Amino acid sequence: MNPSALPSPLLLLHPADDVFIARSQLVGGQTAEGLTVRGLVPAGHKVARRDLAAGRAVRRYSQVIGFTLRDIAAGEHVHVHNLGMGDFERHAVIGADVTPDRPPLQTAFMGIRRPNGQVATRNYIGVLTSVNCSATVARAIADHFSHPFHARRADGPLAAFAQVDGVVALTHGSGCAMDDQGLGLQVLRRTLAGYARHPNFAAILVVGLGCESNQIDALLAAEGLEPGPLLQTFNIQSLGGTSAAVARGVELIRALLPVANAVHREPCSAEHLIVGLQCGGSDGYSGISANPALGQAVDRLVQHGGTALLSETPEIYGAEHLLARRAISPAVGEKLAERIRWWEAHVAQHGGSMDNNPSPGNKAGGLTTILEKSLGAVAKGGTSNLVDVIEYAQPVRRSGLVFMDTPGYDPVSATGQVAGGANLICFTTGRGSAYGCAPAPSLKLATNTALWQRQADDIDLNCGDIIDGRCDIDTMGARIFQALLDTASGHKTRSETHGYGQSEFTPWPLGAVM
Structure with a gap:
C-alpha cells in the first residue's frame, strides 16, 4: 500500500499484516485506525493491529517476521521484548514469479570508453597491495599525489591532470600466513584481480613485500593478468627498502598520469552500468x-x-x-x-x-x-x-x-x-x-x-x-x-x-x- 495515501500516524503495508508501522513517535492513549496506543512507540516501530496470542506467527509485508513470545494486545509496541524467531516452512517455488521481459528502453550517460570496450564512470590510478606488509608504502605513494591539502593546488601533482579523479591506495590486512591453496587466498586474489581489471582504473600499480604467501607473480598467473604499461608491479625487498620503494612508486605514477589523463567522456548506453x-x-x-x-x-x-x-x-x-x-x-x-x-x-x-x-x-x-x-x-x-x-x-x-x-x-x-x-x-x-x-x-x-x-x-x-x-x-x-x-x-x-x-x-x- 502506498504510504502517501495514509495520512494517519500508522502505516499499513499489506491488508494481511498483523502490525502497523508508526509514522512518527506515538504515546500511550493516542488513537488512530481504531486503536488506542498502549505505551510509548518510537518512530518506525511496530504496533499490534489486533490481539495476538502467544506463539503466533506475526506478519509484515504479508510475510512472517517472527513469533509472539507472549500474548500481545492490540495497540501494544511489538519488538524484541515480545517477538522472536521460530521455525517455519518457507516454500520456494523456483520461477513461479518470473515475468516476461519488459520492452527495452534506451538512455545514455556520459561515460569513459576503455580500449577493451569497458565503460568507466570514474578515472583513477590505483595502488594495490599483495599483502598487508606493503600497505604503508602503498599509502605513501598515493598520498604523494592525493593528499587533500596539495593535490589540486595550482602547483600540485595533479594540477595538470584534470581528467584523473585521483590516485588511491587500496590496502588490506591479509596476504600472508595462509594456505596457498585455500579458499581465503583464492578469494583475496579474485578480489584484487577484479579491482585490477576494473574500468574505473586507468592504470594499476601492485606493491608487494617479497616473501609473502600471496606472491605477485602467482597472483597474476592465477588470475590471468599480464604485467604491462598499465599494470606495473614491484616488491619492497627487491628495491632495497621503504624509501626506495616509495620513490619508485611515485616515479611510476608520474609516468602513468599523462596516459590516464588522455580520456574524455562521451554518451554511453545505460547497459554499461552495474x-x-x-x-x-x-x-x-x-x-x-x-x-x-x-x-x-x-x-x-x-x-x-x-x-x-x-x-x-x-x-x-x-x-x-x-x-x-x-x-x-x-x-x-x-x-x-x-x-x-x-x-x-x-x-x-x-x-x-x-x-x-x-x-x-x-x-x-x-x-x-x-x-x-x-x-x-x-x-x-x-x-x-x-x-x-x-x-x-x-x-x-x-x-x-x-x-x-x-x-x-x-x-x-x-x-x-x-x-x-x-x-x-x-x-x-x-x-x-x-x-x-x-x-x-x-x-x-x-x-x-x-x-x-x-x-x-x-x-x-x-x-x-x-x-x-x-x-x-x-x-x-x-x-x-x-x-x-x-x-x-x-x-x-x-x-x-x-x-x-x-x-x-x-x-x-x-x-x-x-
Missing part, C-alpha cells in the same frame, strides 16, 4: 521508503539493459524464497539455495546463529528479527527476474538482476561487488552512514527525513518524502534512476567530496590465519 545495492544502518522505514524506491530504479535500469547486484546473503535470509520465485531457471534457484545452506553451515561451525542480525542500531530503528530485516532488504532488488547467482568477487557475466553471495557487513560486501564489476554503489540507510567505495562512486539514500535533516552532509537523496506523504515510490524510483545516470556521468557524491573510499576496501577474510 550498480551494487547496499543497505546499512537500516531502520523500520528501510523496507517502506528507500529500499522499494531503489527497487523501482533497479527495474528501470534493467529495462535499459543495465545490471543490478543484490548481495548480503545473511540479510536476505528468510526472504530467499521470494527471490527464488523470480529465478529464471532451476539452476539459478538452486545456486541461491546452495549459498543459503553454505551460510547456515558456516555460521554453525563458528557457534553462531543467522539471527545474530539485526544489529543494535537496526533494532533501535525498529527492526526486530533477521526475517523482518531481510524482507525489507530484498526490496532493493525490485521486481525484475533473477538471472544469475555468483560467488564473492566473481565477475558479472549477465545483464539484469544478479545476486552475489557476500557477508552483510557493508565494506566487505561492497568490495566484492566492485571486484565483480560494479561501477556504481547505491546505499540506503536509516540510521546514518558515512561510506564511500573507491573507485566506484557511492550514492547514499536516506529512508527518513529526520536522518536527512540531521546528516545531510553524508546523504545524496531523501526518500523520507515517501513516509511524509510528499512523494510516491514510483516517482522516487525515477529520481534515483536519474541520480544514477548523473553520478555515472561524473557528478560527485557526498562521500567523494569527503574523500571516502580508500580505507573502506575490505576483502572478505575467509580461511585460517596460520
